[in-house]
Amino acid sequence: xxxxxxxxxxxxxxxxxxxxxxxxxxxxxxxxxxxxxxxxxxxxxxxxxxxxxxxxxxxxx
Amino acid sequence: xxxxxxxxxxxxxxxxxxxxxxxxxxxxxxxxxxxxxxxxxxxxxxxxxxxxxxxxxxxxxxxxxxxxxxxxxxxxxxxxxxxxxxxxxxxxxxxxxxxxxxxxxxxxxxxxxxxxxxxxxxxxxxxxxxxxxxxxxxxxxxxxxxxxxxxxxxxxxxxxxxxxxxxxxxxxxxxxxxxxxxxxxxxxxxxxxxxxxxxxxxxxxxxxxxxxxxxxxxxxxxxxxxxxxxxxxxxxxxxxxxxxxxxxxxxxxxxxxxxxxxxx
Numbered sequence: 001x002x003x004x005x006x007x008x009x010x011x012x013x014x015x016x017x018x019x020x021x022x023x024x025x026x027x028x029x030x031x032x033x034x035x036x037x038x039x040x041x042x043x044x045x046x047x048x049x050x051x052x053x054x055x056x057x058x059x060x061x
Numbered sequence: 062x063x064x065x066x067x068x069x070x071x072x073x074x075x076x077x078x079x080x081x082x083x084x085x086x087x088x089x090x091x092x093x094x095x096x097x098x099x100x101x102x103x104x105x106x107x108x109x110x111x112x113x114x115x116x117x118x119x120x121x122x123x124x125x126x127x128x129x130x131x132x133x134x135x136x137x138x139x140x141x142x143x144x145x146x147x148x149x150x151x152x153x154x155x156x157x158x159x160x161x162x163x164x165x166x167x168x169x170x171x172x173x174x175x176x177x178x179x180x181x182x183x184x185x186x187x188x189x190x191x192x193x194x195x196x197x198x199x200x201x202x203x204x205x206x207x208x209x210x211x212x213x214x215x216x217x218x219x220x221x222x223x224x225x226x227x228x229x230x231x232x233x234x235x236x237x238x239x240x241x242x243x244x245x246x247x248x249x250x251x252x253x254x255x256x257x258x259x260x261x262x263x264x265x266x267x268x269x270x271x272x273x274x275x276x277x278x279x280x281x282x283x284x285x286x287x288x289x290x291x292x293x294x295x296x297x298x299x300x301x302x303x304x305x306x307x308x309x310x311x312x313x314x315x316x317x318x319x320x321x322x323x324x325x
Contacts, residue, residue: 019174022064023167029068030163037157039220047139051146052153055082055090055290057197057206059219 070308075159082297083151089289097208097282165305185306191234193298199230203260208286214261226255
């Protein structure tokens with residue numbers, strides 16, 4: 001590994017969680033929203049998102 | 062912070078894609094939905110299903126369906142017809158857009174950071190097509206999108222298969238696009254697999270209505286619905302994928318140090 005690569009590596013070592021963890025967290029965020037829109041069985045949620053569920057081919061009632 | 066940039070950009074792209082989707086859906090898809098619902102409500106009001114038309118099992122499902130919270134027909138809250146219903150459709154579409162954009166941006170950024178993919182606007186367009194295939198067409202082939210009043214297997218079994226097919230086809234397409242050649246056959250296996258397992262479907266007729274001409278109208282609406290919803294979803298995914306590809310290099314991963322030197 002040359003000097004430049006080492007510098008690049010060090011500059012990436014920030015005190016926050018790794019990019020992998022942060023991307024995974026963003027995926028969990030996305031999945032939670034999609035669950036609420038497409039899958040949540042609660043009647044009010046179903047009624048509010050009804051036309052979206054049908055149109056996006058989510059299984060609906 | 063990457064997480065914050067992913068979420069902010071997912072919100073921006075999701076709002077845009079959701080607005081495009083809503084515009085097309087309210088003009089082209091919802092009229093078909095409402096037409097189907099008018100049949101459904103009249104049939105639910107009659108509540109008479111001759112045994113010759115529906116098997117006992119289907120009849121139970123029909124009555125359960127008529128009783129179980131389809132909107133406006135029960136005590137559960139539902140938006141008012143007209144503007145309020147369209148507003149909630151718009152909100153739901155925007156939320157779905159944000160959710161899908163968060164998934165797409167998270168996977169894009171990870172593949173780019175690992176040096177596996179180099180995302181561009183054009184690549185984003187291709188991701189949009191892939192998203193349409195994985196999230197609309199792939200589940201739609203097995204279980205065509207339904208208009209209200211269609212009979213089908215239980216919601217839980219269809220949701221399970223939906224999740225399986227979406228995950229398998231997404232992974233399969235990513236493997237086909239980005240894995241080394243020797244692994245690509247596994248991508249095909251992953252795409253085909255969900256169709257080899259048991260796809261939930263109803264035993265009886267799709268539409269159990271005493272009047273044959275009504276059944277015919279419903280079948281015609283059903284086909285029309287697959288077409289117009291497909292067009293709306295295609296537009297949604299093209300916008301979503303293209304803009305994800307654009308924001309990724311502009312705002313999500315703007316730091317030129319981020320891709321490792323050996324990956325470029």
